[in-house]
Amino acid sequence: MKRRRLWKFHGGVHLPQQKTISTTMPVHAAQLPKRLVLPLHQHIGASAKAVVEVGDNVLKGELIAHASGYVSAPIHAPSSGTVVAIADHPIPHPSGLHAPCIVIETDGEERWVEARPYDDYLHMDPSHLRNLVREAGIVGLGGAGFPSYIKLNPGADKVIDTLILNGAECEPFITCDDMLMREQPEQIVEGLHILQHALRAKRCIIALEDNKPEAYTALSAAVAKSERCNIIEIVQIPTIFPAGGEKQLIKVLTGKEVPHDGLPLHIGLVIQNVATCAAIHRAINLGQPLISRYVTITGGGVSQPRNLEVLIGTPIQELLEQCGALDIEPQRLIMGGPMMGIAVHTSSAPIIKTSNCVIAATDDDLPSPQPVMPCIRCGACADACPALLLPQQLYWYARAKNLERIQEINLFDCIECGCCSHVCPSHIPLVQYFRFAKTEIWSQEREKERADLARQRHDSRLERIEREKAERAARLQKKKQALKERSAGDSSKKAAIAAAVKRAQEKKARQQTKEPSANEEDSSQ
């Protein structure tokens, strides 16, 4: 096989892999939990809206919340049972705050709604396919959970040169995509066909790191069987963190840089995660919405680290128990990897669509942070930053809370990969500063919007009061005018009456007197 030319992205770090601990056992389905907890907000974009009520019976795969907006995804019941609550519940979020969730008590029967497979997708037009992907509630399973159908909507004039399947799972500990590629390569290749058809992509690349030889072999076999194997290429890339980042992977494979404020689409590329791709296959070919995913349960806190196929909504606690948790509340529970993952405050929080890994971390897995020292301006952070930023400068402005300058040096290009913090000899928690700055900026923007609204409402109130005053004044004026007119009218009437009276009296007087007085009157006229 010909070797493809590969490029290097800037920076990155080599990390201890810690992956083999969770790849020794084959994947099987996790036990059905008694309760499933489904947050209405599991991905970037708008929350879904519940379409069930407490007490409703639901079937496996039934729609329980629909998408509410363009960037949104529906949610389906992962198993059959009864909706017992729609209420706030702990979610896997760094804030530790609760959020609205649909809670389903499972009945153990796993009764499916009628599945509607669409095996003739080749005769379906792309927009129909996109709708089906949307209705299946599929979001990016590798990262932030961007609704996948949007990426299938490139616009009529866009030519997709290459469709990239991202199998680069670069963070330590996480192995769910690796296991999926080893065990379900056909699903991935099937999904790839669908995506290629929907996007009319000229070429497809499945990319994974060179530390996954088993997955490479399995995928190669599956691709060889496919009728479109001539346009599908499997590429092994060097293992370096964060090779699985969208922009980094594109750089490695094509040498192209995604524009600073652009999308891969703008340079003719679409990139999807391998697990997302398998989910698309299940949605189209089997008619199953996204209700489960592979999750890695690992770390020193469990005795049998492994991957499980988990129903979305399963509480983390149940998974820990099934993997032989030594202690249900280990010192630190991380969702995601040690570099970019988030601390989960309670094991009652559920697995959501974007949860790829749970680490029950002990001190051996993740050493506690070391004492922070002043920045020595060594520049190591800038050398390591894959986004070509100057973390030390960003840190300076974040510390000074100079939120204007920090945006000028592209804070929002930071992918929060943690490379800078990792290499910093002074152990400065750089990413934490950047996360702080980002959320602070968003909060100030919200506050500004609120203030603008208040200003507007205050102005319109003043205007209203002014207008009412003017109207009152106008009414008063009118009344006065009317009154005056009336009184003016009165006086003229009175005058007329007086004149008439006078005339009448004069007439009387004339009748009483003789001719001369009449002559007198005539001459006086």
Next chain:
Amino acid sequence: MLSAILALGALAAVFGIVLGYATIRFKVEGDPLADKVDAILPQTQCGQCGYPGCRPYAEAIADNRADINQCPPGGETVILALAELLDRDPKPLNAENGVAKEETTVAVIDEQVCIGCTLCIQACPVDAILGAAKQMHTVIESECTGCELCVPPCPVDCIAMIPVKEHYLTWKWPFPDMPKTTTEPEK
């Protein structure tokens, strides 16, 4: 054809003149500095600064008639921003006007107790209270600025100021703990 063009042209000319005249005749007199100051003020419209709203205070600051430390809801952030804008020295908040608020609050009306007297509606500077005479009133949370002006007029004391519940979508990452040894090299 020609007459149509001429007619349209004439119309355009007339409208042009009318509009041009209108812009000159009805020009809104703006004060750019007061606008900038107003953009910094929190728009709570509470009047704690001694002016009947944020805009009048902004105008007073712009005319150099008022100090920059009179706004309690704005607190230190606003004082610093004003100091930078106007190149004046920052100073602590004037305690006579009140204290800076720790958390955002909104008014909530106890609808069981409300007698529908409309006094709060008249007090609210941003028309955030809904209701008519003799009907219970409700505060629109997203529009309430937390100014507390509606609280004293209520004859049955049914308005409470409650802190806004923290929401995971608007949650902020905390500022990391500062390094213990803060001997940063000078920039």
